[in-house]
Amino acid sequence: MPGATLRIWRGDKDGGDFFEYRSDYEDGMVVLDVVHKVQAEQANDLAVRWNCKAGKCGSCSAEINGTPRLMCMTRMDTLPTDRPITVEPMQAFPVIRDLVTDVSWNYRVKRQIKPFAPRKPDAPDGTWRMQQADVERVQEFRKCIECFLCQDVCHVLRDHHKHEEFIGPRFFVYSAALEMHPLDTADRLADLKQAGSIGYCNITKCCTKVCPEHIHITDNAIIPLKERVVDEYYDPLKKLVRLFIPRRAER
Amino acid sequence: MPIDFKTHEHDVLIVGAGGAGLRAAIESSAAGARTAVLSKSLLGKAHTVMAEGGMAAAMGNVDDRDNWRVHFADTMRGGQYLNNWRMAELHAKEAPERARELEAWGAVFDRTRDGRILQRNFGGHRYPRLAHVGDRTGLEMIRTLQDHGIHQGIDFFMEYTIITLLKDGDRIAGALAYDREWGHFHAFIAKAVVLATGGIGRAFKITSNSWEYTGDGHALAYEAGADLLDMEFVQFHPTGMVWPPSVRGILVTEGVRGEGGRLVNNAGRRFMFDDIPELYRNQVARDADEGWRYVLGDKEANRPPELLTRDHVARCINREVKAGRGSPHGGVFLDIGWIKGNKTLEGRTIDAAYIQKKLPSMYHQFKQLAGVDITAEPMEVGPTTHYVMGGVKVDGDTQMSRVPGLFAAGECAAGLHGANRLGGNSLSDLLVFGKRAGEFAAKYARETKTPAPARDQIDSAINAALEPFGRSAATEGPYQVQYDLQDRMQALVGIVRVESEMAQALDEISRLKERARRCRVEGHRQYNAGWHAAVDLASLLTVSEAVTRAAIERRESRGAQFRDDYPDKSAEFGKFNIVLRKGVDGAMQVIREPLRELPPELKAVVEENK
Numbered sequence: 001m002p003g004a005t006l007r008i009w010r011g012d013k014d015g016g017d018f019f020e021y022r023s024d025y026e027d028g029m030v031v032l033d034v035v036h037k038v039q040a041e042q043a044n045d046l047a048v049r050w051n052c053k054a055g056k057c058g059s060c061s062a063e064i065n066g067t068p069r070l071m072c073m074t075r076m077d078t079l080p081t082d083r084p085i086t087v088e089p090m091q092a093f094p095v096i097r098d099l100v101t102d103v104s105w106n107y108r109v110k111r112q113i114k115p116f117a118p119r120k121p122d123a124p125d126g127t128w129r130m131q132q133a134d135v136e137r138v139q140e141f142r143k144c145i146e147c148f149l150c151q152d153v154c155h156v157l158r159d160h161h162k163h164e165e166f167i168g169p170r171f172f173v174y175s176a177a178l179e180m181h182p183l184d185t186a187d188r189l190a191d192l193k194q195a196g197s198i199g200y201c202n203i204t205k206c207c208t209k210v211c212p213e214h215i216h217i218t219d220n221a222i223i224p225l226k227e228r229v230v231d232e233y234y235d236p237l238k239k240l241v242r243l244f245i246p247r248r249a250e251r
Numbered sequence: 252m253p254i255d256f257k258t259h260e261h262d263v264l265i266v267g268a269g270g271a272g273l274r275a276a277i278e279s280s281a282a283g284a285r286t287a288v289l290s291k292s293l294l295g296k297a298h299t300v301m302a303e304g305g306m307a308a309a310m311g312n313v314d315d316r317d318n319w320r321v322h323f324a325d326t327m328r329g330g331q332y333l334n335n336w337r338m339a340e341l342h343a344k345e346a347p348e349r350a351r352e353l354e355a356w357g358a359v360f361d362r363t364r365d366g367r368i369l370q371r372n373f374g375g376h377r378y379p380r381l382a383h384v385g386d387r388t389g390l391e392m393i394r395t396l397q398d399h400g401i402h403q404g405i406d407f408f409m410e411y412t413i414i415t416l417l418k419d420g421d422r423i424a425g426a427l428a429y430d431r432e433w434g435h436f437h438a439f440i441a442k443a444v445v446l447a448t449g450g451i452g453r454a455f456k457i458t459s460n461s462w463e464y465t466g467d468g469h470a471l472a473y474e475a476g477a478d479l480l481d482m483e484f485v486q487f488h489p490t491g492m493v494w495p496p497s498v499r500g501i502l503v504t505e506g507v508r509g510e511g512g513r514l515v516n517n518a519g520r521r522f523m524f525d526d527i528p529e530l531y532r533n534q535v536a537r538d539a540d541e542g543w544r545y546v547l548g549d550k551e552a553n554r555p556p557e558l559l560t561r562d563h564v565a566r567c568i569n570r571e572v573k574a575g576r577g578s579p580h581g582g583v584f585l586d587i588g589w590i591k592g593n594k595t596l597e598g599r600t601i602d603a604a605y606i607q608k609k610l611p612s613m614y615h616q617f618k619q620l621a622g623v624d625i626t627a628e629p630m631e632v633g634p635t636t637h638y639v640m641g642g643v644k645v646d647g648d649t650q651m652s653r654v655p656g657l658f659a660a661g662e663c664a665a666g667l668h669g670a671n672r673l674g675g676n677s678l679s680d681l682l683v684f685g686k687r688a689g690e691f692a693a694k695y696a697r698e699t700k701t702p703a704p705a706r707d708q709i710d711s712a713i714n715a716a717l718e719p720f721g722r723s724a725a726t727e728g729p730y731q732v733q734y735d736l737q738d739r740m741q742a743l744v745g746i747v748r749v750e751s752e753m754a755q756a757l758d759e760i761s762r763l764k765e766r767a768r769r770c771r772v773e774g775h776r777q778y779n780a781g782w783h784a785a786v787d788l789a790s791l792l793t794v795s796e797a798v799t800r801a802a803i804e805r806r807e808s809r810g811a812q813f814r815d816d817y818p819d820k821s822a823e824f825g826k827f828n829i830v831l832r833k834g835v836d837g838a839m840q841v842i843r844e845p846l847r848e849l850p851p852e853l854k855a856v857v858e859e860n861k
Contacts, residue, residue, distance in 0.1 A: 012777070028495020028621070040730045044781030045774030049293075051461040054501045054616055056390065057296040073619055096432055097778040104409070107294060107401075115402045116357035127351055129366030135359045139384065142359055142391060143611075146295055181357065 001026060004081040006034055009088035010046070010098045019043075020084055025076050031087065032060050032071035035099070047098035055212055058147030062099050063088045068149040068210045090152040103148055109167050113175060114191065118183040134182045141177035141221060143213045146170065150207035150217055156200045167196040169207035169217050176221035179228070193229045198222070254713045256427070256436035261287040261406065262696035263689070264425060264441035266413050266468060269297030270389075270681030271661025271688070272447035273396035274349075278689030279445070280403045284696050286689075287439060288400075289411040289428055291448075291463045295397045298449050298461060299681065302389025303504035303612065304373055305381030306678035308346035312363050313370045314550060317378040319343040323853070324860030326676060328530060329375040329560050330640075330669020331810045331820070333481065333828060336849050337647030338667040342676070342683050349682035350382045358395040360384055372509045372546065375560045375673040377534065377860075379548070386504045386612050392678055411437065413467060414786060415712040416444060416475040416657070417704035423475070423656035424702035427712050431783070434776020436713050440704065442696035445650075445688045446472055446643060446659040451485075451794045453733075453787075455636035456741035459491055459502040465787040466794030468663035472643040473793060477652035479831040480665040480844075482641035482794070483801035484811040486672055487746050489564035491635025493582035498620050500635040503585065503613060505674040507630075508557040510609050511546040512587040513539075514568065515629065516576040522583075523556035528563055535559065547596050562671045562811045565634040569746050572633065582633030588626050603627070634746055638677065639794075640668040640811060641801070644830060650688035656695055656702075660688035670810020719785040722771040729770045729785035736763050736791060744799050749816045753803045760796050767792060796839055801829045804841050 001024040010019050021038040032050055039046040050060040053072045060071040065079065065086050079085050093101040123129050150169035156162050167175075175188050175196070192198045203226075205218045215221070231238070263279040265272045268290035280286040290297065309322040322343035327334055350368065354360065360382050361369040370379040384391040401407075410431040417424040417438070425440040448468030452460025473479055490503040508514075516522050527535050535556050536542035542555025557564065568583050578584055587610065593601050603626035607614045610625070617623040617630055642665035643652050650658045661681045668676065719729070743756035767788040772781040807821035808814050830842040849857065 026496050029497040030620070033497040039780060040728075044728050044730070044772060045779045047778035047780060051292055051296045051463065052298070052301050053461065053498070054301065055619070056387070056612065057292075057300050057461075059292065059296050075620070100778050102432075103293070107407075107409075110398070111401050115398065118355060118357070121355075127354065127367070130359075130362055131366050132362040132369075135362060138359050139361075142384070142394065143387065144394075145300075145390065146394075178357075181359070184357075 002076070002081065004034065004076060005084040006038060007084040007086045008035070008038070008046070008099070011095070012097045013095055016095075018086070029076050030072055031064055031074045031076065031085070034076060035071060035087065047096070047100045049100045056145060058145035061090055061147045061149050061152065063090060063152070068152045070147060070149070070212050073212055090148070092152040092154070092158040093148070105163055106146070106148055106151065106170065109171055110174065112195065113171060113178070114186045114188050116178055116181065116184055117186040119185050128183055130182045137220065138177050138181050140215055141173045143215055144170065144173055145213060147212060149210045149212065153206045153210045155204070155206070162197070162200060165197050166200050169222065171196065172198060172201070172225055173215060173217055173221045176225055179225065189229055189232045192225055193233060198226055198229055201226070254436060254717065256438050256709065256713065258438045258440060259287065260440045260701070261285045262441065263287070263443045263445065263692045264289070264439050265445045265447060265689075266426065267297065267447035267449060267661070268294055268407070269299040269447060269449055269661065270392055270396065270678060271685035272297070272445070273393065273400050274682050274685030275445045275447060275660055275689030275692065276405045277396065277400050277403055278686045279693040280405045282690060282693035284693035287406040287408060287441070289408045289413065289439070291410070291412050293409050294407060295393055297393060298464060299389045299393045299678070301459065301502060302392070302678055303386040303502065304506040304509065305371055305383030305388045305675050306346070306350060306392065306682070307373070307376060307380045307673065307675035308350040308382055308679055309343060309380060310347045310350065310368060310370065310382070312367045313548070314378040317380060320856045321377050321860055322346070322380065324857050325375055325377055326667070326673060327669070327857055329671050329673040331671060332669065332825065333810070333846065334669030335647050335666030336847070336853055338684070340853060341647065341687070342667055342680060345683045346679040349679065349686065353392065353395050353682070356395050356399040358391050360391070371506065372554065372558060373674045374505055374508070374558045374564070376675065381675040383506070385608070386506045386610050388678065412783065412786070413471060414716050415708070416471050417708055418475060419702035419704050421655060422702060423654055424704035427709055429716065431778050434779065434782070438709050440701065442699050442701060443656045443658060443692040445692050446657070446663050447661045447685065447688070448663045450662045451639045451798070452636045454737065454740050454791050454795045454798070455745070456737040457491065457500040458636040459488060459500055460636070465791045467787070467790045468659060469642060469797070470790035470793040472652060472654070472657060472659060473797070473831070473833055475654050475657060476833065477654045477657055478644040479797050480641055480644035480828055481669070481801070482639070482797040482831060483805050483829060484640035484670050485636060485798060486561055486638040486640060486811050487565045487634040488637035489561055489568050489634055490585055490632040492621065493578070493631050493633040494580035494621060501616070502635065502637065503630060503632050504610070505561070507585060507587050507610060507613060509546070510587060511543060511590045512557065512585050513555070513589065514557050514564070515584045515586055516571045517578060518576060522571055522576070523559070523564070523567060526567055527556060528559065531559055543593070560671055561674060565746060566813055568632070568634055578631040580631050582631040584629035585632045586629040588628065591626065638662060638672055640670065640672050641665050641798070648687065649691035650684055651691060651695070656699065658688045658692045660684040670812065716786055719770060719772040719782065722769065726769045726771045727766065728781060729767070729772065729788055730781070732763055732766045732770055732788060733784060733791065736760070736795060740795055740798070744802055747813050747815050748802055749814065750803060753799050756799045757796070760792060760799065764792050797831045800839055800841050801831060804829050804843070
């Protein structure tokens with residue numbers, strides 16, 4: 001059986017340190033398996049958040065050798081085991097204990113975004129008709145498992161701590177899913193510009209790189225939203241028209 | 252000295268935030284009840300998220316011959332007629348409305364060519380019936396409910412676990428919980444409680460369920476005086492991953508077979524054609540060609556045998572493996588790549604991209620975890636503990652148990668599925684009965700006064716929960732007890748059962764109960780997984796005993812229960828359900844409860860669909 005050393009950060013909001021645990025692992029094991037093995041055999045009280053173990057729930061987000069990843073989808077045989085593997089909690093959120101962080105900010109942000117508001121049903125059976133081609137781009141965004149790795153890696157949050165002013169890539173994707181939903185009638189552009197500070201994003205695509213669902217966050221969600229905001233607020237011709245006809249949301 | 256706790260007061264307390272819990276909460280708060288939802292994990296992470304194939308609803312969008320009558324008959328046939336027929340009726344009638352409601356709340360299902368909700372084939376369903384989004388339907392559903400629910404004025408308590416239900420005399424009075432973050436205790440006083448805690452998969456070694464599914468709702472209800480029903484029926488999903496070892500048990504959606512995937516043994520034989528049950532003889536394709544035409548949507552064709560019910564498919568796989576015809580890692584082969592090169596009805600040639608589009612998360616899961624490209628190579632699959640048909644016995648209309656004010660919905664309730672659940676009937680179950688539970692819990696709360704649970708219930712539950720911290724260092728931790736229980740249940744009360752082994756399991760369960768009473772946890776109360784595992788052990792042991800006792804009592808093979816010592820179905824045992832109730836002496840009582848007779852109009856529905 002191969003073996004590896006995990007260097008796991010342990011501690012709480014008052015501080016902590018890395019502790020090394022040597023463990024065997026079986027063929028095909030992922031980092032989460034080895035963390036669990038350590039928990040069962042060496043450190044029963046090691047705190048780690050997880051659920052599905054199949055990359056579908058987005059609970060076991062952490063930083064492995066410095067990269068934000070899902071522990072359940074990172075196979076041991078993809079990591080160099082000749083030196084310790086570092087496992088630490090996400091840096092953009094306050095730590096609760098060991099590998100578990102307080103991600104409740106994300107839930108608060110979501111609640112502030114205008115909810116889905118469909119147009120009146122217009123098909124004879126009291127529902128709607130939508131073509132597959134028209135829902136596909138929204139379906140891409142709706143693959144999001146809310147692991148918050150994109151939030152973790154985003155420098156506006158991670159380095160500049162703009163949590164009070166900036167909603168982060170996850171909620172641009174969420175907003176895009178609503179804005180581009182064929183049935184939705186609400187207008188979120190003013191909020192994206194003001195409360196969301198979409199302008200802070202300088203499209204370095206770090207979020208896209210870490211997305212375990214391979215959502216094209218920057219290209220398909222953020223850039224089109226930025227374009228809509230620019231179109232709405234900074235187009236000189238439109239500005240002129242707006243002098244006479246206010247925008248829908250302000251009427 | 253009594254340990255401190257915080258008190259919260261609501262009209263309706265919902266335990267669990269999967270599909271059933273969220274749908275119940277939305278309904279309850281919409282009815283004006285002050286509603287709280289407690290979830291063991293973060294919002295949106297419950298096991299509903301893992302549901303892949305779709306939700307069954309007889310909308311008839313793909314095949315207009317479908318309607319509630321066919322869905323009802325399919326559900327009853329799948330459940331081998333042990334189902335609560337009232338629930339099966341309500342479910343079949345109300346599921347389409349619940350699906351359309353999700354769409355109105357923002358869900359984006361895959362579409363038919365004329366722009367309606369697309370429906371796919373699934374095991375045991377006569378017509379294409381499952382509304383779906385690729386193979387991530389559960390995610391779509393839970394996210395839709397979550398995103399709708401957060402604007403309804405519901406109080407959410409994430410990462411809270413219930414340790415006991417509180418009572419005021421005979422009626423329910425709320426629940427006592429701890430929060431994971433701090434390990435603090437909370438007394439939730441509520442007029443009505445809805446249990447929506449999901450399943451019991453963690454009682455077994457190989458399971459598709461996550462750590463949460465320790466049968467909490469089942470055990471809480473049982474302890475509070477409710478009946479458990481049909482606990483012998485544990486669904487082993489035929490297709491879980493078998494390799495690598497660390498992912499053993501993780502679900503491989505039935506959707507793979509719905510899209511044409513075939514099961515093959517190591518000799519290359521498509522063994523599912525070798526054993527067609529009598530009940531389905533008229534509904535199965537005669538040959539591979541007819542099966543494929545069915546997959547493509549040919550209305551004249553019958554389904555391929557891979558789309559028989561889960562109990563049957565799981566047993567066939569088990570048989571192949573035991574007979575030495577399995578795959579290298581102890582499963583069989585599931586091949587979807589073979590459909591490449593065929594043409595769809597629209598004339599499109601199926602290629603690898605088509606498979607990836609239909610089954611994106613399966614593609615991803617195998618590629619990343621097993622290094623297998625499912626568009627080119629077969630998957631290795633084998634049965635995995637997936638779902639429990641048994642649960643809290645409830646009234647079919649209101650979802651209330653025999654304890655006044657205690658409701659249950661979703662997997663932790665029983666009745667709809669009888670002896671075997673059809674794939675896709677779970678997501679619809681969550682919505683139909685989650686809504687009903689929320690509606691009737693709110694109604695019950697409106698009509699009753701705020702209860703006052705006696706303080707000593709709270710103090711003794713807190714003391715019991717903290718006991719593992721104070722035990723001597725010489726005893727073992729909770730994980731070894733849990734592993735041993737899972738190992739014993741898998742070996743002795745698994746897919747194939749015999750009385751002698753199950754009697755042995757009962758002995759072992761009582762020994763494990765002793766060990767659980769002595770196990771020790773390290774550290775402090777803050778986010779301490781070891782402590783949580785120790786607390787969960789009580790529920791796991793209760794449900795394990797319930798499954799075993801019920802399985803011993805049912806001396807026949809029916810649906811998910813296969814008895815090697817009683818390999819045939821028995822007319823006698825088809826006349827009752829098995830109920831488990833806590834006796835006054837604290838021992839588990841096993842009661843045979845006669846089935847209620849099907850009313851003539853529903854009997855006619857069953858007959859017309861035979």
